[in-house]
Amino acid sequence: MTVRTxxxxxxxxxxNPDDYATDIERPLTARGHRDAAAAGHWLRKAGLAPxxxxxxxxxxxxxxxDELRLAGEVPVTYEHRIYVGPSDDTxxxxxxxxxxxxxxxxVGHNPTISDLSDMLAPRALTDGGLATSGIAVHRFKGSWRDLESAGLTDEHTARG
Known part of the structure; x- marks a missing residue:
């Protein structure tokens, strides 16, 4: 059985959302750019190339x-449903x-990302869920279509 990550x-x-006409337009701050680059470094160091x-x-x-600086040509699908949530749809x-x-x-938003992580590995995250640039890694055996809430995750790692 294949291990999925x-x-x-x-x-x-x-x-700040008050500075933009719509929430979806909000860019990263200078700190956000630095933190995203650090998250990319952590992923590379952990050998997690998607x-x-x-x-x-x-x-x-x-x-x-963009700031993660993933190696090679990684196919990306931009999906509005990740922006609107909820975790079941994601x-x-x-x-x-x-x-x-x-x-x-x-790559998504709270509360959806933290809720999804909690569905897969209940109580693995701290009370506030994932902070900005936070990463949760879930490993399980099986196919993507078999991924279920609460139980299939064999391993969980969190950063931030």
Whole structure:
């Protein structure tokens, strides 16, 4: 049975929402750019090179993804449903990932990212969930379509 790795990454620190006409337009702050680059370094050091990426359509998630500086040509799917949530809909997106993908990176927002991580590994995150640029890594045996809430995750690692 194939081991799959799901990397959940909350976007880096974004600009104040009061400064933008719509929330989806908010860019990263200078700290956000630095933190996203550090998250990318952590992923590379951990040997977590994704085969595919699912990313929210928001400016801040796109910028977070750019700052990760992933190696090679990694296919990216920008999906508005990650921006709007909820975690059940995002889990459904993951279940439809191509069978050839062993490591999937999902770049999104709270509360969806933290809720999804908690669905997969209950009580593994601290009370506040993932901080900005926080990463939760879930490993399980099986296919993406078999991924269920509460129970299939064999291993969970969190950063931030």
């Amino acid at each position: 799901l990397i959940l990454l909350r976007h880096a620190k974004a600009a 085969d595919a990426v699912l990313c929210s359509t928001a400016v801040r998630t796109r910028q977070t993804l 889990l459904d997106l993951i279940r439809h990932v191509d069978v050839t993908v062993a490591i999937l990176l999902l």
